[in-house]
Amino acid sequence: MDFENIIVEKGDGLGQITINRPKKLNALNKDTITELSLAFKLLEDDTEVKVIILTGSGEKAFVAGADIAEFANFSVDEGGNLARKGQEILFDYVENLSTPVIAAINGFALGGGLELAMACHFRVASDNAKMGLPEVSLGVIPGYGGTQRLPQLVGKGKAMELIMTAAMISADDAKNYGLVNHVTTLDELLPLAEKLAGKIMRNSSVAIASAIKAVNANFKDGINGFDVEINQFGNCFGTEDFTEGTTAFLEKRKPNFPGK
The missing domain is CATH 1.10.12 (Lyase 2-enoyl-coa Hydratase; Chain  A, domain 2)
Structure with missing residues (x-):
């Protein structure tokens, strides 16, 4: 299957999805969300794929957020439907996959990007990564599960602070808060994710x-x-x-x- 906004690779039991919109810092738009949903289903249905790694192209961003221009003029109903459909076809779907998904966060993971990383089963990050949920600075709240998954990972108080201040945190802070499991250099990010995937693949x-x-x-x-x-x-x-x-x-x- 050919995709416009993502790259899908597989081999030796490992599947990798790379979000590939570098000019937009890999921002999520409607088409990218749809393609990601299809790619995850493709890999989930492949019995040879034992672990999936999700990352972004380039050195600047995992996913720098949603494509705001797509929904800036939405009505109340359209906004609600946007969040509902996105959660159903991608974010909740990833969380409940039977194939483990590792997010390899290579740079900015903001808004919908951080929400996508949090939907994965666990996360590793490069030391240049920056994470946050800046939605309230735009007059809206996280709509792809951010208000639910962030408190699960970092606790209610810290989640409230991060969401209310729209703060952007470093990879080291994210590790200290329990948002990511490991921090390494950008060059070692995918090798680390692959090493962890290898350990997983040895098990049932x-x-x-x-x-x-x-x-x-x-x-x-x-x-x-x-x-x-x-x-x-x-x-x-x-x-x-x-x-x-x-x-x-x-x-x-x-x-x-x-x-x-």
Whole structure:
């Protein structure tokens, strides 16, 4: 499948999506969101892809925000529909993928860009990265899950401060707040993400998918995360990966998970 605004690559169990609008600092517009949704589905459906890395092209930006010109004249209903559709087809979709997604933040991750990074399962950043949710400086609020995911990651008080002040923080501050897991140089960013992906790929993809469901359940209203964990734990006993994993352990060898 050919894309205009993103680059999709895959090999050796790894999928990579690169947002490729460098002249716009990789800002998210309607077409890019649609293409990202299609690309994630493509990689999710590929049984050979075990981990997905999401990054931006160039050295300046992961995603520098949304394309404001697209919605500057929207009505109330149009604004609500914009947020609803975006969350459904991309942001919530990424969060609930069974394939782990690592955001490799290579520069500015602002507004919708930070929201997209937060929808990924975890984040690594280059030391030149800057992050923030500046929406209130435009008279609006984060609409792609930012008011929900930022407090989950950094706590309510710090999230309130960052959203209300529209502050832009450094990669080191983001790591100290728990927003990103690791900070490295720009040159080492993708190698680090690939190294982490390699560690993930050594484990059972079926068990990892179950773990994602269980962890996410803790943050969903009306759902008992402990019950989801119990059910997912039990389901693992019926998988070929469980048989292989326990057999390999007892035989004192490395497992060769079939992913079933």
